[in-house]
Amino acid sequence: MPWWSWVLIWVALGACALLVLVLGAVFIVRKGLRTMEAFGTELERVMPSSRALDPDDGGLAPSAGPAPGSAVFADPAQVRREYAEGREERRLARRDRRVQRRALRGQPQSLADLGLD
Template structure:
């Protein structure tokens, strides 16, 4: 093998490695630009807040109850008010589950549990 063949081999290896790095760089740049574009779209989408309801926290004239409070209003509320709201919503959820359970058992013709029967 003549001496100049080693030079040709090394030039080919360096050229192929440079070509590989250029292709890899182009691919990385395209992925980066896609990521930046998607981040911009996500920023645009999440920068718009939904309008707040106008009557939040005001008494409902029909029922006399308060309308649901805005999200984050618990930060400025008293701990006793937050605790009462939590207990009320917890009891409401439990009552809803009990009513669905009673209805489901009635639909299936199953006997009701004593704890599910409303004695009030």
């Protein structure tokens, strides 16, 4: 075999390898773009227009909760009281969900859940 046939073989192998790499990169980029589009769609489904734009404040609408960092300058007794109230609300909400779930499934209720203990 003449020497130039080896050069031709290696050039063809390099071109094929380059083609496979380019096609693989195109495939991965397109797959990534589809994934990001699906993620955006699901994010909109989960959080529909919860961040409506308000032209008065120059951007996002104000949140319902306190401003970030406001607890740093708040009275510690007030923050403790708010935390305790929130904890009690969450506990009662869990209890209500548990009672409702057990009623739907026909399971016996706990006396503590019904407030009879």
